[in-house]
Amino acid sequence: MTLTPSRRGFLKGAAATVAALYVGARPDGALASASSEAALNPFVKIDAGGNVTAIVKHFEKGQGTATGLPTLIAEEIGLRMDQITYDFAPSNNELYKNLLFGMQGTGGSTAMPNSFMQYRQAGAAAREMLIQAAANTWGVDASELDIVEGVVTGAGQSAPLGDFVAAAAQLEAPAEPRLRDPSEWKLIGNPGVKRTDSAIKGNGKALYAMDLHLENHMVAVIARPDQVGALAQSFDDSAAKDVKGYIMSAVLPNQAGVAVYGENTWAAIQAREAVTVEWDTSAAETRSSDDIKAEIMNALDAEPTYNVAQTDHAEISATIDGAARVVENTFYFPLLAHAPMEPLNCTIEQTAEGDIVLHDGCQFPAGPHMAMAEIFQLPMEKVHIKTMLAGGSFGRRATPTADYQVEASLAFVVTDRSRPVKLVWTREDDIRGGYYRPAFGHRVRVGLNDAGEIVGWEHRIAGQSIMKGTAFESFAVHDGVDHSSIEGTVDTPYQIPNGFFGLTDTPKATSTLWWRSVGHTHTAYVMEVMMDAAAKAAGRDPVEFRLSYLTGSPDAERKAGVLKLAAEKAGWGRAPAGRSQGIAVHKSFGSYVAEVVEVSGTAEEGVKIEKITAAVDCGIAVNPDIVTAQIEGGIGYGIGAAMRDEVTLTDGVVDQYNFPDYEPLRIGDIGAIEVHIVASQEAPTGIGEPGTPPAAPALANAIANASTLVTALPMISNGVEFA
Amino acid sequence: MSFNLNLNGKTHEVDAEPGTPLLWVIRDELKLTGTKFGCGVASCGACTVHLDGAPVRSCQTYIDDVEDAEITTIEAIEEDKVGAALQQAWVELDVVQCGYCQSGQIMSAVGLLKENPKPTAQEVDDYMWGNACRCATYQRIRAGVLRAAEILEA
Numbered sequence: 001m002t003l004t005p006s007r008r009g010f011l012k013g014a015a016a017t018v019a020a021l022y023v024g025a026r027p028d029g030a031l032a033s034a035s036s037e038a039a040l041n042p043f044v045k046i047d048a049g050g051n052v053t054a055i056v057k058h059f060e061k062g063q064g065t066a067t068g069l070p071t072l073i074a075e076e077i078g079l080r081m082d083q084i085t086y087d088f089a090p091s092n093n094e095l096y097k098n099l100l101f102g103m104q105g106t107g108g109s110t111a112m113p114n115s116f117m118q119y120r121q122a123g124a125a126a127r128e129m130l131i132q133a134a135a136n137t138w139g140v141d142a143s144e145l146d147i148v149e150g151v152v153t154g155a156g157q158s159a160p161l162g163d164f165v166a167a168a169a170q171l172e173a174p175a176e177p178r179l180r181d182p183s184e185w186k187l188i189g190n191p192g193v194k195r196t197d198s199a200i201k202g203n204g205k206a207l208y209a210m211d212l213h214l215e216n217h218m219v220a221v222i223a224r225p226d227q228v229g230a231l232a233q234s235f236d237d238s239a240a241k242d243v244k245g246y247i248m249s250a251v252l253p254n255q256a257g258v259a260v261y262g263e264n265t266w267a268a269i270q271a272r273e274a275v276t277v278e279w280d281t282s283a284a285e286t287r288s289s290d291d292i293k294a295e296i297m298n299a300l301d302a303e304p305t306y307n308v309a310q311t312d313h314a315e316i317s318a319t320i321d322g323a324a325r326v327v328e329n330t331f332y333f334p335l336l337a338h339a340p341m342e343p344l345n346c347t348i349e350q351t352a353e354g355d356i357v358l359h360d361g362c363q364f365p366a367g368p369h370m371a372m373a374e375i376f377q378l379p380m381e382k383v384h385i386k387t388m389l390a391g392g393s394f395g396r397r398a399t400p401t402a403d404y405q406v407e408a409s410l411a412f413v414v415t416d417r418s419r420p421v422k423l424v425w426t427r428e429d430d431i432r433g434g435y436y437r438p439a440f441g442h443r444v445r446v447g448l449n450d451a452g453e454i455v456g457w458e459h460r461i462a463g464q465s466i467m468k469g470t471a472f473e474s475f476a477v478h479d480g481v482d483h484s485s486i487e488g489t490v491d492t493p494y495q496i497p498n499g500f501f502g503l504t505d506t507p508k509a510t511s512t513l514w515w516r517s518v519g520h521t522h523t524a525y526v527m528e529v530m531m532d533a534a535a536k537a538a539g540r541d542p543v544e545f546r547l548s549y550l551t552g553s554p555d556a557e558r559k560a561g562v563l564k565l566a567a568e569k570a571g572w573g574r575a576p577a578g579r580s581q582g583i584a585v586h587k588s589f590g591s592y593v594a595e596v597v598e599v600s601g602t603a604e605e606g607v608k609i610e611k612i613t614a615a616v617d618c619g620i621a622v623n624p625d626i627v628t629a630q631i632e633g634g635i636g637y638g639i640g641a642a643m644r645d646e647v648t649l650t651d652g653v654v655d656q657y658n659f660p661d662y663e664p665l666r667i668g669d670i671g672a673i674e675v676h677i678v679a680s681q682e683a684p685t686g687i688g689e690p691g692t693p694p695a696a697p698a699l700a701n702a703i704a705n706a707s708t709l710v711t712a713l714p715m716i717s718n719g720v721e722f723a
Numbered sequence: 724m725s726f727n728l729n730l731n732g733k734t735h736e737v738d739a740e741p742g743t744p745l746l747w748v749i750r751d752e753l754k755l756t757g758t759k760f761g762c763g764v765a766s767c768g769a770c771t772v773h774l775d776g777a778p779v780r781s782c783q784t785y786i787d788d789v790e791d792a793e794i795t796t797i798e799a800i801e802e803d804k805v806g807a808a809l810q811q812a813w814v815e816l817d818v819v820q821c822g823y824c825q826s827g828q829i830m831s832a833v834g835l836l837k838e839n840p841k842p843t844a845q846e847v848d849d850y851m852w853g854n855a856c857r858c859a860t861y862q863r864i865r866a867g868v869l870r871a872a873e874i875l876e877a
Binding site for chain 1: 740743744747750751752754755756757758759760761762763764766767769796797798800801809810813814817818819820821822823824825826829847848849851852854855856857858859860861862863864865
């Protein structure tokens with residue numbers, strides 16, 4: 001996989017007479033331009049008035065795509081940020097595909113890495129066409145001109161770029177537009193570039209899918225089974241008929257539940273309370289989370305199914321047995337819900353022409369687009385997705401099954417389709433609704449010699465595969481190994497000698513899903529807690545110990561770089577009296593992040609997180625303030641879950657309901673966060689997820705240094721009190 | 724049943740069942756969608772509005788109980804100088820990420836600064852505890868409230 005899309009082919013232009021300029025890519029990836037929208041789905045459009053709009057192919061869930069992608073276009077054209085607006089791209093898997101996935105969608109912290117060259121090239125092509133048009137008009141050489149703050153200028157001339165839109169639209173897009181040199185950058189890397197969505201998100205004007213009220217819509221909520229996997233047989237809605245605004249109920253065609261329709265949200269929610277459903281529980285889940293945990297722990301006792309690194313397990317095991325000192329720990333990580341702030345929802349309508357339109361904070365248009373074409377038996381071009389702002393995701397909105405869009409489609413398909421249907425999930429639906437971060441167990445033995453050096457690392461992992469049985473299997477599963485189960489271990493930049501990494505898949509327990517940073521949610525914890533435990537056993541400083549395994553490759557050295565920077569900025573080893581520090585460093589999604597957590601108190605008396613210092617190397621930080629914000633938020637997301645979140649099941653029924661028993665991180669939980677960015681000219685790498693993995697192990701190491709080593713999460717269920 | 728609501732300085736006649744949460748009247752009947760549905764059990768604060776100038780969770784406030792009150796939602800808070808200062812601070816510091824909780828954060832913060840114009844960081848944390856943000860923008864929320872206090876003092 002490459003982070004830098006290749007420039008392919010030459011550019012085809014399109015001639016027409018409408019005075020607007022559109023620049024984008026053709027399905028083969030080549031840049032192209034057109035003078036009407038019908039001819040091209042563009043990345044940038046410039047109307048006759050010179051108004052520039054970036055077409056953003058990645059949805060905005062808070063991670064900053066609606067700022068970052070327009071920034072690339074503005075930089076290359078030569079605009080201030082207040083001279084560009086944005087629209088979200090329509091669903092078009094060919095033209096707006098994620099270059100790293102081959103289909104349209106956002107995830108894996110890829111929005112900037114896969115767009116960086118593509119959007120700059122589109123902006124640069126638009127700039128060159130506008131400049132050429134101006135050069136032709138003025139009878140000067142294009143090389144004398146540039147665009148500065150929206151004005152074409154040079155050779156003693158100057159005019160707003162809008163003056164040249166009509167003429168530029170007649171030109172062919174350049175095959176290889178010149179990208180601005182980093183020395184020319186005014187916006188990329190500028191910490192003063194503001195988010196484009198701050199004002200509307202602070203005054204209530206931002207529109208999320210939950211805020212859509214199509215005329216005459218019905219609101220549907222789904223009566224769901226308590227037991228995972230039970231099937232709806234029939235229902236009795238006689239009591240619901242007393243609820244004002246109740247319309248009807250219908251068993252979903254897949255029997256996953258009963259759709260209850262109301263004139264408004266409250267009517268639907270009230271009516272659902274009054275509907276009773278007959279469930280077939282013969283194929284439903286009956287296990288409890290204790291059973292799931294036992295399966296995982298038993299799997300750790302057996303020889304792993306997959307020897308991931310193809311090393312000699314017996315020999316490595318013997319080496320560790322014979323080591324001067326052995327450090328061994330067994331870890332357990334529970335099921336986790338994502339709980340984005342905006343509960344899942346979407347609206348489906350049918351147009352007069354019979355097209356189907358989905359309005360959704362849509363993370364992965366490719367999935368629902370295909371699923372809906374199938375459900376409605378329509379060609380792809382008759383199904384449209386209108387992407388709206390999304391109130392968070394953390395992975396939940398991108399499911400291989402397009403789960404909630406399919407649910408909405410089924411709730412729509414059973415109606416006469418005369419009224420749009422808005423599907424609304426309540427928070428209880430969300431917490432109890434599956435698609436959890438799977439539970440995982442790890443057991444690690446590390447052997448140390450007399451000099452305090454690692455002589456062997458034996459690492460067993462067991463848990464439920466996320467990718468197997470999904471459309472992503474061919475992408476993520478190789479030789480039986482689901483990469484998302486082991487990422488962050490065998491591929492660590494640490495130069496660890498004699499490593500054995502074994503994986504065993506455990507049986508399906510619930511529907512599972514990637515959760516912000518996927519496998520790194522548990523692997524980073526294990527790697528970094530074990531590095532600390534090994535350093536301690538070796539009598540060495542945790543930073544010095546790690547650095548001794550981070551030499552010999554650019555990868556290891558970048559990881560060492562953030563480790564050293566975080567340690568320096570945090571005052572590593574010089575914690576004030578009564579404070580204890582813990583450190584962790586991890587590479588994920590191409591980026592390197594180190595974090596130092598400073599706590600007061602003890603596990604018994606109550607831990608308070610006083611301060612967190614982070615260092616990040618994500619290549620070029622296109623928007624340093626958004627990079628900082630993503631690290632801040634990634635830390636909070638990881639720490640909150642590690643402190644007190646888990647989904648448990650009793651006899652196949654989820655025990656938690658809502659925030660009171662799936663308690664989110666609160667404002668007072670973390671004192672202060674400081675983020676330092678490593679200056680870099682490398683291509684941008686991920687930023688939405690990499691802040692999360694080191695946070696929990698850094699906290700665990702701080703608590704271990706003060707009192708107790710925590711090897712099972714959440715911490716509050718495993719011996720840690722928080723002040 | 725018909726109710727008269729005094730909301731954002733205007734009287735609105737709405738048809739709703741007794742016992743309907745104010746949240747759903749504001750969102751579904753008045754179509755003011757800045758007030759958000761997050762949990763429905765007063766546990767996240769996304770639905771925070773003002774009743775006679777004090778923050779309440781509109782998901783647990785019922786229409787039967789608010790006919791005599793002045794209700795303010797995020798859509799009108801810029802007319803309040805404390806609300807305007809918070810909105811300014813939110814933009815200055817780019818507090819938001821997904822933004823879904825931020826109406827409620829600002830509505831709560833207005834309540835705090837009216838009670839306590841110069842809060843300490845600890846007092847911000849104590850007051851804002853009930854407003855959840857899954858993006859964990861807390862660091863900036865805290866800074867935003869303190870910055871708004873500065874703006875108001877100037």
